Amino acid sequence: MSQHIAQRARNIPPFHVMELLARAQALQAQGRDIIHMEVGEPDFPLAPTILEAAQRYLAQGRVDYTPAAGLPALREAIARHYAERFGVAVSPERILVTAGASGALMLAHALLTEPGDHWLLPDPGYPCNQQFVRAFSGLPQALAVDASSAFQPRADQVAAAWTAQTRGIMLASPANPTGTLIAPAELARIHALVKARGGSLLVDEIYQGLSYGTAPSTALSLGEDVFVINSFSKYFGMTGWRLGWLVAPQACVRDLERLAQHYTICASAPAQHTALAAFSAESTAIFEARRAELDVRRRLLLDGLEALGLQVPARPEGAFYAWADVSAVAADAAVLARRFLEDAGVATTPGIDFVRRQPERWLRLAYTTEVGRIEEALRRMRSVL
């Protein structure tokens, strides 16, 4: 039987960072000391409050299905988090708990994307977004953004790129791979424009909480009509648990809940029960200490990269990435990343995962490893250059 492979599944580029991680792990298995700056996963252990919550839940001895949209107590806790931390009223009904932000993106596009629909995606951006659009036979449209707007889209660019086929725009703040935030006034202009065009605005806030200059904000403050994606992976440090959420307009909740019932049954019950502990004062104290530690790493890395001749043209104010222009020191970032890994044991991610225009210029470095290791990585990278 030769299977027919659907268009969406043919010629998907690999998520290179994952293949690079595999190579780094293989080198490590051979006994090499590898410094990991390639994957968006901090090196912190589980917060003790999270670990204890997981252990308490398990000790009950039952792990049953939850409602499709998530545990009511968790949806309420997320709603309280929006009220207390951002001063935004979000009804718990509008919050659907999902298997990571991935599950939220899948649900949102299942809800919104018809075959042939166009979505504007800032380039550089999170590569999987293209595949969520393509999953539902939509057509991702790269919206080129550059350092002049901190790699965030501007309303005039969105207006110029919008066509009759455009269903909506996705953006992220803080963004991956650049770590940059969108200016609130610009986001408000984009929101107004999308609203006027009858489209949908989908904002990825999975790095919310991890910002180092300005206080965290949410696009939900713009109105009830914005779709917001979030996650327990980054600020809350729960990567492997695979838990996130979608905030949707009230009018879409019933349809989304039915999609979730059919597509997933529910998100992981242990993850949901554990995440109830993520918003306590004790947990917040831990997460804020970690944020301060990430800020120290960030400054160290940015200074170090500059000293190496790698330019970071838009200073990252959030997430845990630096997006470096290597053109002053190397002709091809992919070759450079390979040399960093093979010759110096430093794993980084070449730009090809994240950007279509001039991927050879860009390298993403995650400051997800401790200060001493970042210093060592900088020394090793210098030896290669």
Place this chain on the structure above:
Amino acid sequence: MSQHIAQRARNIPPFHVMELLARAQALQAQGRDIIHMEVGEPDFPLAPTILEAAQRYLAQGRVDYTPAAGLPALREAIARHYAERFGVAVSPERILVTAGASGALMLAHALLTEPGDHWLLPDPGYPCNQQFVRAFSGLPQALAVDASSAFQPRADQVAAAWTAQTRGIMLASPANPTGTLIAPAELARIHALVKARGGSLLVDEIYQGLSYGTAPSTALSLGEDVFVINSFSKYFGMTGWRLGWLVAPQACVRDLERLAQHYTICASAPAQHTALAAFSAESTAIFEARRAELDVRRRLLLDGLEALGLQVPARPEGAFYAWADVSAVAADAAVLARRFLEDAGVATTPGIDFVRRQPERWLRLAYTTEVGRIEEALRRMRSVL
């Protein structure tokens, strides 16, 4: 902003069993004693071996991402399970670990289904299957099956229903809602036919291991070209963990792995590490004892239903459901289910979730509650009839 809702998300029927569960839980919250026979989730606590594995994993203090296709050790354990229990050689590479069988169904249809493709789905059947096909703009085609073939498709029916638009057929053995198995010779005929037509055969084996007469079997013994869906939810009792797997032809593995990278990052890491304990001799002894207990419940329920005048025309030999024809005692199964719940505190599922033809005739009862409760449920149902 009035959002455009995609065709696939409009007018999705609710998964009624979930809404009925919500009503049952509401009654319970009011202090009513409800006997749950509506949801496909056994009442057994976590097996001690599973609980201990989860606790051991958590005690390490880290919950990191895993490779997209799953922990290598878990894929190898599943492959060994096929070799040891079924005598079928399956390369670990062909096994992708997913967020429940739901995640496996999503991946399989993302891989195979083009917009406009038809899939043959036995009716009655698992209702979510229609939505996985529709997710990718495919068109589910109901293939009416009846008690004469134990509610399983026959090759001649498949041949008659197959058209140029047909991409493939999904079937389940043991099946939900009927609990019936497909005869191995019939499955082999269907496999040959699908192969001859250049289509895909997707077999749901999530209730594998839960069979009461014949020894469990797998469609993988037919050849490498069959797609098989499986789950840790049912035989292994890990419902709320949301962990399953997909076995795919070798030629599709690379495409599937990339889809999984983009769509999910990975399945729950705690679930995967915990599931490593599911195949041990100690775990198997626990699961086999539970299977024996389910068999006792099955016989009790079947005898009891017959005494009530509810007919079960195809005796369930697997899973944990009885599919009962109520037409001798009631005009509408949905009304009857409502009365069972409201008047007698017995939650059952009306046929409307599972069958298009004559849903008013059918009721699904899950024997997922203990013997004393099933006896009590039978007494209470008698009082209503």
